[in-house]
Amino acid sequence: MDAWEAALLVIATIGSVAAAAGAWFQERRSSAAQLAAVQRKLDLVMAHLGIAAPEEQEILEHVRNGRTIEAVRVYRKQTGASLLEAKQAVDRLSTPHRPGL
Structure with a gap:
């Protein structure tokens, strides 16, 4: 095998690995977007039904008292x-659900 063939083999291998890595990262982004959409829908359903998860009670208390920044901090701590x-x-959570929107 001469130097050109070896160089082409290395370039093809690097290209294949890069393509596989790109596809994997794209799938992760897609899954994260789908999960975020499902979470938003679940939040809307729970808000419509007036259901608050136990960990949301502290967040809702901060929202009711006008401490939005503290509510965001607690939400980040609880959910990551x-x-x-x-x-x-x-x-x-702080916007009342308006049917038809």
Whole structure:
């Protein structure tokens, strides 16, 4: 095998590994987006039914008292969510459900 064939083999191997890694990362992003969508829907159903999970009681208390930042901090601590996800969840909890929207 000469040097050109070896170089092409190395490049093809690197390309294959990069493609597999890219597909794996894309699948992870897709799964995370699907999970976030399901969580949002579940939050809406629970809010519509007036059901609050036990760990939400502390968060809801902070929201009712106007301490949004503290509610976001507690939500992040309990769920491990990102700052943006926690803020969106607290906003959903603090906004009354309006049918038809």
